[in-house]
Each structure stands twice: as C-alpha cells, then as structure tokens.
Amino acid sequence: MRATTIHAPFDMRVEDVPDPAVRRPGDAVVRVLRSCICGSDLWAYRGEAARQPGQRIGHEFLGIVEDIGADVVGVRRGDLVVAPFMWSDGVCDYCREGLTTSCEHGGFWGSVGSDGGQGEAVRVPFADATLVGLPAEAASDDRLLAALLTLSDVMGTGHHAALGAGARPGATVAVVGDGAVGLCAVLAAKRLGAERIVALGRHEARTDLARRFGATDVVAERGEAAVEAVRELTRGQGAHAVVEAVGTEQSMRTAVNITRDGGAIGFVGVPHGSGTGLDLSVMFDRNIALRGGVAPVRAYIPELLPDILDGTVDPSPVFDLTVTLDGVPDGYRAMDERTALKVMVTG
Amino acid sequence: MRATTIHAPFDMRVEDVPDPAVRRPGDAVVRVLRSCICGSDLWAYRGEAARQPGQRIGHEFLGIVEDIGADVVGVRRGDLVVAPFMWSDGVCDYCREGLTTSCEHGGFWGSVGSDGGQGEAVRVPFADATLVGLPAEAASDDRLLAALLTLSDVMGTGHHAALGAGARPGATVAVVGDGAVGLCAVLAAKRLGAERIVALGRHEARTDLARRFGATDVVAERGEAAVEAVRELTRGQGAHAVVEAVGTEQSMRTAVNITRDGGAIGFVGVPHGSGTGLDLSVMFDRNIALRGGVAPVRAYIPELLPDILDGTVDPSPVFDLTVTLDGVPDGYRAMDERTALKVMVTG
Secondary structure: OEEEEEEEOOEEEEEEOOOOOOOOOOOEEEEEEEEEOOOOHHHHHOOOOOOOOOEEOOOOEEEEEEEEOOOOOOOOOOOEEEEOOEEOOOOOHHHHOOOHHHOOOOEEOOOOOOOOOOEOEEEEOOHHHHOEEEOHHHHHOHHHHHHHHHHHOHHHHHHHHHHHHOOOOOOEEEEEOOOHHHHHHHHHHHHOOOOEEEEEOOOHHHHHHHHHHOOOEEEOOOHHHHHHHHHHHOOOOOEEEEEEOOOOHHHHHHHHHOEEEEEEEEEOOOOOOHHHHOOHHHHHHHOOEEEEOOOOHHHHHHHHHHHHHOOOOOOHHHOOEEEEHHHHHHHHHHHHOOOOOOEEEEO | OEEEEEEEOOEEEEEEOOOOOOOOOOOEEEEEEEEEOOOOHHHHHOOOOOOOOOEEOOOOEEEEEEEEOOOOOOOOOOOEEEEOOEEOOOOOHHHHOOOHHHOOOOEEOOOOOOOOOOEOEEEEOOHHHHOEEEOHHHHHOHHHHHHHHHHHOHHHHHHHHHHHHOOOOOOEEEEEOOOHHHHHHHHHHHHOOOOEEEEEOOOHHHHHHHHHHOOOEEEOOOHHHHHHHHHHHOOOOOEEEEEEOOOOHHHHHHHHHOEEEEEEEEEOOOOOOHHHHOOHHHHHHHOOEEEEOOOOHHHHHHHHHHHHHOOOOOOHHHOOEEEEHHHHHHHHHHHHOOOOOOEEEEO
C-alpha cells in the first residue's frame, strides 16, 4: 500500500510500504477513508521531535474495517469506524478508569513498527477496545465524515482541555491557541455551558471561526497586552477556566496570568518550553490549578459522538484544506506556513 | 505590649511595641492566649524571605476578644476566638466563594503596619469575617487549645493539600514533607477516607507521629530511592493523591514521580525552587494535575472545628515544644535546627 513516511525534517514522502495484515487475534485492518495532519505532527516535520528515517506518521483516521482477527467481536468487516490517536487494550486499570492514554499496552500510530494514519490502511491492535463504530450512512456525508474525524484527536483534546480548565455553566473560559485544538476547546467550552468564551488569537480567519464556534470575545493582543485585555473583560479578575493549547513558554505564561484566582488551566499543548512559563509562585499565591495532558480521547468518544451525529456540535470547519494522499507533503507545508489551519487527507 | 520582632536574619527579639487598639469600626483586639511558630516563618528567620527591620511576625493565634469596634456583631468581649493566618473581609467575590486568601481587602498578620501573632495582642481587621468563635470552656483545656490553634494554619493547610491532591475514600495518598503541615495532611487524608497513606520522612519521631495520625506506610528513602519505594508499595503505579508540603525542587520532583497516572499533587509548600522540580512533560504524558497554593483556612474552620472539638481529629501532638513569649527566639532556633517540630507560644 501507499503511506506517508518522514525521512528527515521537511522531507515527507508518500511511498510503497508493506500491506497491513492481522497479526494477532485482537487486530483489525482498517482501510482509511479520511485522515488528517495534526499540529503536533509539525514537531516531527520541523525536526523538533526525533523520528527514524522512513517512520510512518499520522494518528487521526476513520475508515472501513477490512479484516479482523479471530478474537474481534465488536466490529465487523465493512463497518465504518473511527480510531482515537492511541490504541489501548480496554482492560487494564487505566483503561477501566477512562485514562486510555496510560494503557499498559497502548501505543501511538506511527510509532516505530506501527502503521500511521496518513496512509491507505492501518493495522489496529486491540480493535475491540480501540475502534468505535459509526453509522454506515455517514460514509457518504463529507461534512459529517470531517466532523467525525475530529473525534480521533482535536475535538476530544479540546474537550479534555475544557474539562481540565473547569469549563462549566456560568464560567468565563479563555482559550490560548487558535489552532484546531484551541478552536475545538471553544466548541467544548460552549457545549459544557460556559457563559463567556474569550478566544486569544489574531488570525482573522481563525478568530472568525472561534466566534462561529461560540467565542463571545476575541483578544488579538499577545503577551502582557493580552493579559490586560482579558482582565479588562473580566472586571480585573481573569477567566475562571483557561485552556492552554500551544505548549510554549509564552502561551503558558499568558495562561497563568489570565487565570482568575482559584481557577484552573487545562493544558493540552504538548510541552515545548511551557514548563518555563509556569510561575509556581503566582499559582501558589492565587490558587491556580493545572490539569490536563495527553487527552484520553477514546474515553470521550461515546459522550461526544451523539452531539456530532445530530449536529449539535460541528467541528468540521477546522478543516480548511483537503489533499489526496499524494498531496500530504503539500499539506504539511501549508500547515507549517500557517496557510492552512488543518489539512484533511482523502483516501 | 510585648511582641516578637525580626530585625535581621536570626535576630528575633521580644520587645515593647505600641498597644493595639480598635482603629476601624470592624476591628477587634484579641489578647493572645496561644500562638505558634510556623515552618514558613523560618524563611524570614533564615533571610530567604525579606523583612523590614523590626517587622512583627507570627500568623497563628487564638485568644480572647478584648475590644471591638462599633460595627462588630459576630464576636463579643470575652469570647474565645481563633484567627486564620490571613484576615479577610467576608464580602468580596473571593470570600463569598471561600477563597478567603484572595480577599480584595485581605492581609497577613505581621505584614508591615499590622500586628503579628507572636505577641501579647493583635488588632484584627474585619473581625466578623476573620475570627471564629470557640466554646469558652476550651480556654481551660491545654490539649484542646493546642488542637484548636492548628485551625489557624497547619490543619487547614493540610486539609487544603489533601483536597488538592484528591484524597478520597479508597485512594492511596502519599505525603512529601514531615513537618507540621505534612503531618496534618496525613490527618486530613485519613479524615477524607484515604485507604492507604504513605508518609515520606526519616525523622523517627515525626514518622511515628505520622503513623499515629493514620499513615499506613513510611518511606524513609529520598530522591530516586523514595520513588522506587512508593512504586513498590503501589503495584508500580504510584499514589492517586500526593501532598507536596515542602516547596523545594527535590520535594516537587519526588511528588511528580510518585503520582499515579491521572492523579494529582496538592501543593502547599511555599515555592522555594519547586517550580524547577515540576517536569511538565511527565505531567503531560501521565495526566498529573497540580492543585493547591496558599490555603484558605478561614473557609475550612467551620468544617474542621466540630471534629477537633469532639476529638475525632487531634492535631495537638504537632506541638512538641512550648515556650513563653520571651522564649520565642529559642523556639525559632529549635525549629531551625529541627530539634523541635512545631513550637507553641503561651501568652
């Protein structure tokens, strides 16, 4: 089959790789219908996260079950399914508690020896625990497919961030980061009943989308000016719940400084310096909590799926560029140059 | 009156200062019956926290109301009362939410221009909101007075730490720090129903007290060996809830590394390097939360008081040395040299 590989920073290729096959009784093989490029893939693309030459990439996909191992009972050949960005066994202590990202037998798509989502097909370990079935009719609905694809990462991650931040009815939520995760966090905060949602960002296309997703206010300033602006919007107090969806020192510093005393930061930006932006003395004096991390999106799919199916929540507009598999390298370029927000890959 | 003053690092004096008096209609003057020395006072004693020469000190006290301003209705002359370590107005947004430490008009005993607890009397601003009445008969019960005195800081702070860490029925709680706050966190964790409580410490008198307070296990190792030991006790997973009651880089590093995936650290050690011990990448990968800060003990007194009055919770053994007011400098020396755990000051 054909799949995306990364050979060096900025060197993405689409090439022939071995066809996936059922290796263990719990495996399934999924023919990819839609996949996409994640902001976190850019860390590898830019060489800031190490990869072996030729390693697969892509951790968000949905598709059709093509083959199943002897033990698989939850999905059948021909089923439309979505995969979360990690596989998990569903039976360990952590999985039973919903923390599927800490699964004792879990792993990442695209890690050495596994298939990546940005390819024609994927071998899925622990298929019963990992995959979630979708209504067959969704396969012919492009918008719905796009919305459902976000369950594999960004919508679940945005939800995790909003939960970590403590988004709730009546709360003011501020979102640092105007990428797909930040925008999904706006959707999630609205879904959780936030009264006011402040989106920080200055790319108009993105802040327009934030407003469409439920943001009541947009702050275009950065750094100290952003802090001032959020405080002005909140009687000088800051936001009850702050989403940090970037992972840099500046974004975390901003997040700390716009959080209201007693509030919380939901952090889902992969840390790339953000630890340095965490001023523990400020957090101590003001009782600011920090909660988050890699999102156990598998556990969130059952809760989010009905709202996506009935259109209550529609994250599909986060995709503003669609490429075919051969166009994946162009998709990386577009996201790296921020000419695209999030790139969808059709089979 | 006589009161403790700090003139330079290691230069504590007990000297004549102006008598406190009601200055505003909401003030009360409290004649101090018991006060004590806090581990956090040692930061000033050692010169690691700046103080003006002659500044007062001490933020934990209980005593008898001697005078009240015209607006005070909640306490009367002659009442036995306990004061939390900060005063607060009781009416601002934060006070109404229970975050009295963020009170818009709040302040610390011993800050410039205010009385400290380690003296004969204290002017108390916002007396109705700040002071909590105690049964008059407690005044003649030395043990009970000692237990009640901990409501001004260490018992409430231990409770805050245990809450922040997520201590709950069935949970394994680990406590980093064998000072009075750490020991009170053991008591608090037990009170909140923790199934297993691991106390980290190697001073036998303190770990014996930890066991008496409810610790089921003691880990004497430090650093990497402590992490190994806690993991061995928890099937390799770590503790659900970890209290960080020291504030140094090493204590926070240990706290992070002994927390179970998906667990939380309740931090109440005043940060003195602990930010550096916070490995955000580890916290991200394992979804470890951080919650805590300066404890709003005023808000906890109503909940904790009944258990202290009926003896269900008895933190009084944290005091292992008692001095008179003139002996306060000796008390500091003893705590600094760790020959005393916590020093009580009688009037």
